[in-house]
Amino acid sequence: MYKKYKIVRKVKESSLVYSLYLEPLDGAVTEPFLPGQHLMFRFTIPGSDIPLFRYYSFSEIYDPKFYRVSIKKEGVVSSYIFDHLQVGEIVEAKGPQGTFALEVEKDHPVALFAGGIGITPLLSMAKAIALINPARRVALFYGVNDRDNHSFKEEVSALKAYPNIQVHTFYNNVTPADVAGADYDYQGFIDLNLLHSDFKDAQSGYYICGPAPMMHFVENSLLERGVDANQIHMESFASLAAPEETETEVAAGAEGDTTGKEAIKIYYNREGRELEWDSRYRSILEFSEAHDIEIVSGCLFGDCGTCLTTLMKGEVKYMHPTMIEPAAGDCLPCSCVPVTDIVLDV
Ligand SMILES: Cc1cc2nc3c(=O)[nH]c(=O)nc-3n(C[C@H](O)[C@H](O)[C@H](O)COP(=O)(O)OP(=O)(O)OC[C@H]3O[C@@H](n4cnc5c(N)ncnc54)[C@H](O)[C@@H]3O)c2cc1C
Ligand code: FES
Structure with missing residues (x-):
C-alpha cells in the first residue's frame, strides 16, 4: 500500500545529491526497516502521463518520526526531485522493502x-x-x-x-x-x-x-x-550490465517493439484480469504496479529472484542481463517485458 509523506527538509549533500526528510502525512510512526532497504516511490510528474516508479534507499538509521532518502541527479525523476520538489510537498511511497539488508545485531565483522x-x-x-x-x-x-x-x-x-x-x-x-x-x-x-x-x-x-x-x-x-x-x-542502482552490453541487449529486443502492431495482452491468472501491455513501462513489474497488481520485489534488477513468477504462456524479453537465470516457464518481471501475449501465475 502506498503511503503519503510530506517533505519536511531538503538538504544538499554534494553538488548533485539532495537528501529528503519525509514524515508520514497521517502523523503515524514510520514503519521500521533494516539498514540497506529502500522505499518504492510512485511519482506523477509533468510531462509523463504514466506513473513513474523509482527506488530510494534509506540513508539514515531508523527514526520513528521520519525517513531520510538521498537522491543523485541523473535522469527524468531525480532531476525533477533535484530541481523542483520543495519542502511541504507530498510524495507517495511503498515499503520498506528490499533484500539488501543487514542484521545489525550479529557479531561477525x-x-x-x-x-x-x-x-x-x-x-x-x-x-x-x-x-x-x-x-x-x-x-x-x-x-x-x-x-x-x-x-x-x-x-x-x-x-x-x-x-x-x-x-x-x-x-x-x-x-x-x-x-x-x-x-x-x-x-x-x-x-x-x-x-x-x-x-x-x-x-x-x-x-x-x-x-x-x-x-x-x-x-x-x-x-x-x-x-x-x-x-x-x-x-545495483542500475543494471550491472556494461553499457555496451545493455545497448546491444535492448537493441536485440527491438523487434519486440509493439508500435503499430497488434496490442500485446497480459493475463494475470490468479487475479483473473487481462490488461493491454503499455510499452512506456520499463518492466512487467512496473506496469503491474501501475495497475494495482503487486509482484513482490527485492533488488529490481534480476539479481535476487524475489519476483520470480511462473510464465504460464507466451514470451518475454529481458532488458538487461540478470544474475538469476530463470528456468523455462518462469520469468523475472522486474527485468523483462512481454513480446507476445503472456499468462502470468499472478
Ligand atoms: C534498490 C534500489 C535502490 C536505489 N537507491 C537509490 C538511492 O539511494 N539514491 C539514488 O540516487 N538512486 C537510487 N536508486 C536509483 C533510482 O531508483 C533511479 O534509478 C535513479 O534516480 C535514476 O532515475 P531517473 O528517473 O532520474 O533516471 P532515468 O530517466 O530513469 O534514467 C537513468 C538510467 O537508469 C536505468 N534504470 C534505472 N532503473 C531502472 C530499472 N528499474 N529498470 C530498468 N532500467 C533502469 C535506465 O536504463 C536509464 O538509462 C536505487 C535503485 C534501486 C533499484
Ligand atoms: S526483484 Fe530481484 S530478481 Fe526481480
Whole structure:
C-alpha cells in the first residue's frame, strides 16, 4: 500500500545529491526497516502521463518520526526531485522493502564498499552498527569521484570516532585544495589490501553498492581472496550490465517493439484480469504496479529472484542481463517485458 509523506527538509549533500526528510502525512510512526532497504516511490510528474516508479534507499538509521532518502541527479525523476520538489510537498511511497539488508545485531565483522551514491544504504548500515552494536567490527570503503561529489563528508568522517569502525575514503581526482587525512584518505581506486586481518573470519559479511565496474572489481577481488560468494551481497542502482552490453541487449529486443502492431495482452491468472501491455513501462513489474497488481520485489534488477513468477504462456524479453537465470516457464518481471501475449501465475 502506498503511503503519503510530506517533505519536511531538503538538504544538499554534494553538488548533485539532495537528501529528503519525509514524515508520514497521517502523523503515524514510520514503519521500521533494516539498514540497506529502500522505499518504492510512485511519482506523477509533468510531462509523463504514466506513473513513474523509482527506488530510494534509506540513508539514515531508523527514526520513528521520519525517513531520510538521498537522491543523485541523473535522469527524468531525480532531476525533477533535484530541481523542483520543495519542502511541504507530498510524495507517495511503498515499503520498506528490499533484500539488501543487514542484521545489525550479529557479531561477525562486516566490510562495506560504497561507490558514489551507493553510499546511501551502506551509511545507514554503518551508523546502525555504531549505535546498536558498538562491539562489531566495520570497515567502510568509500570511493568518491572528487570533492564536489563527496556526499555525507562530515557524517562519514564522524564514524572514525568509533573504535570498532575503520573508514577509508578514496578520491579519484585530487586537487591541490584537497587535504589528505581530512578530505580524503587515499587517491585512486578502492584498495582491498586495507582490509584488516579480522576479515579472515569466514562468517564476515561483505556489502557492495556502487557503479557496475566498481562492484565487479570488488566482488572479483573478494572471490580471489577466497571469500565465499554467499557472504557477498550486492545492490545495483542500475543494471550491472556494461553499457555496451545493455545497448546491444535492448537493441536485440527491438523487434519486440509493439508500435503499430497488434496490442500485446497480459493475463494475470490468479487475479483473473487481462490488461493491454503499455510499452512506456520499463518492466512487467512496473506496469503491474501501475495497475494495482503487486509482484513482490527485492533488488529490481534480476539479481535476487524475489519476483520470480511462473510464465504460464507466451514470451518475454529481458532488458538487461540478470544474475538469476530463470528456468523455462518462469520469468523475472522486474527485468523483462512481454513480446507476445503472456499468462502470468499472478
Ligand atoms: C534498490 C534500489 C535502490 C536505489 N537507491 C537509490 C538511492 O539511494 N539514491 C539514488 O540516487 N538512486 C537510487 N536508486 C536509483 C533510482 O531508483 C533511479 O534509478 C535513479 O534516480 C535514476 O532515475 P531517473 O528517473 O532520474 O533516471 P532515468 O530517466 O530513469 O534514467 C537513468 C538510467 O537508469 C536505468 N534504470 C534505472 N532503473 C531502472 C530499472 N528499474 N529498470 C530498468 N532500467 C533502469 C535506465 O536504463 C536509464 O538509462 C536505487 C535503485 C534501486 C533499484
Ligand atoms: S526483484 Fe530481484 S530478481 Fe526481480
